[in-house]
Amino acid sequence: xxxxxxxxxxxxxxxxxxxxxxxxxxxxxxxxxxxxxxxxxxxxxxxxxxxxxxxxxxxxxxxxxxxxxxxxxxxxxxxxxxxxxxxxxxxxxxxxxxxxxxxxxxxxxxx
Amino acid sequence: xxxxxxxxxxxxxxxxxxxxxxxxxxxxxxxxxxxxxxxxxxxxxxxxxxxxxxxxxxxxxxxxxxxxxxxxxxxxxxxxxxxxxxxxxxxxxxxxxxxxxxxxxxxxxxxx
Numbered sequence: 001x002x003x004x005x006x007x008x009x010x011x012x013x014x015x016x017x018x019x020x021x022x023x024x025x026x027x028x029x030x031x032x033x034x035x036x037x038x039x040x041x042x043x044x045x046x047x048x049x050x051x052x053x054x055x056x057x058x059x060x061x062x063x064x065x066x067x068x069x070x071x072x073x074x075x076x077x078x079x080x081x082x083x084x085x086x087x088x089x090x091x092x093x094x095x096x097x098x099x100x101x102x103x104x105x106x107x108x109x110x111x
Numbered sequence: 112x113x114x115x116x117x118x119x120x121x122x123x124x125x126x127x128x129x130x131x132x133x134x135x136x137x138x139x140x141x142x143x144x145x146x147x148x149x150x151x152x153x154x155x156x157x158x159x160x161x162x163x164x165x166x167x168x169x170x171x172x173x174x175x176x177x178x179x180x181x182x183x184x185x186x187x188x189x190x191x192x193x194x195x196x197x198x199x200x201x202x203x204x205x206x207x208x209x210x211x212x213x214x215x216x217x218x219x220x221x222x223x
Contacts, residue, residue, distance in 0.1 A: 034211055042201065042214040043155075088155065090212075097143055097162055098170070099212055103154035 002027040006089050006102035014110050017079050021105045023089035024071040033065055033072050034099065036088040043088055046074075079109045113138035117202045117215030124222055130175075130189040132218050134202030137183065142204040144185040145212065146177055149199040161185060197222045 036043035047056040049065035090099040159177035
C-alpha cells in the first residue's frame, strides 16, 4: 500500500527563520510528488516534482526530490506570518488515478 | 480558466439524517473528480474518485456513496449520517494533461 509520512507534525518558528519540512514515501511505480499549502480551506498547489524535475523554486520556497532516499524536503527561507499553514505532501503512481497524502506539517510563524 | 464550486460551506446535521454535497467544475471537459475527507490529525483521506460519467471507485467502505450524473458534477451522499461522518470534505479535480489536483473550498460537516 502506498504511504506518505511527513515530519515534523507541527513546528513553531519566529519570523525570519528558515524551516525545512520533510516528506518520505513508499509508492509502487512512482510518478510524482506534490506539495500543497492549506491555510483555512482549499489546499493550494505549490510544487510538483518528478524524475525529470527534481528541484523547484518559487520565491522563498524551494523543494528537492531525492528518489534514491524516497523523500523530499520543502524549504522556506525568511519565514513570514503568512507562511503559517498546514503543508501537505502527496505522491502519485503511474498506474493510479489518485494521490496519497501525508498527514501534513502544521507550521506556525510567530511575529 | 477552470474553477471548482463546492457547497454548502458548512452543514450541521443530526445523526440518521441524509446528506448530499455537490461539486461542479467549470472550464474543462472530462476531468477526474475526487472526494476527500480531512479529519484532525489524520490528513486527507480519499473517499471516492471518478474518471468519467457513471464511473465511481470507492476507496473506503462506509455509509457514504458518490455519483457522477454529469461530466463535471460530482455528488457525495449518505442515507443516514453517523457521528463519525463529521469532518471537512473536499472535492477536487485533475486532468490527464495537468496532473496537480485542484481543490474546492470544502464543506465543514458536523453531525450532532
